[in-house]
Amino acid sequence: MKVGDLVVFSSTSSKYAQWFLGEFATVISLSESSCRVRWKRPISYFDSKTVVSDFPRTSFTHLG
Numbered sequence: 732m733k734v735g736d737l738v739v740f741s742s743t744s745s746k747y748a749q750w751f752l753g754e755f756a757t758v759i760s761l762s763e764s765s766c767r768v769r770w771k772r773p774i775s776y777f778d779s780k781t782v783v784s785d786f787p788r789t790s791f792t793h794l795g
Contacts, residue, residue: 734758738768738791745790750776756784756791764788 740751756768773780
């Protein structure tokens with residue numbers, strides 16, 4: 732996985748799965764264990780919408 736890659740949130744066991752599962756994003760930064768992504772569309776999350784999120788790298792499946 733590298734900056735610019737397309738990923739999909741695939742962690743079914745995450746407490747955030749109800750909002751993010753199956754959503755596509757582009758990687759905008761990486762660390763050893765986490766990545767920051769920009770969602771392809773704003774994601775409704777509680778009472779707002781988000782376009783950028785940080786999650787463990789293991790929360791995503793790399794699509795290319």
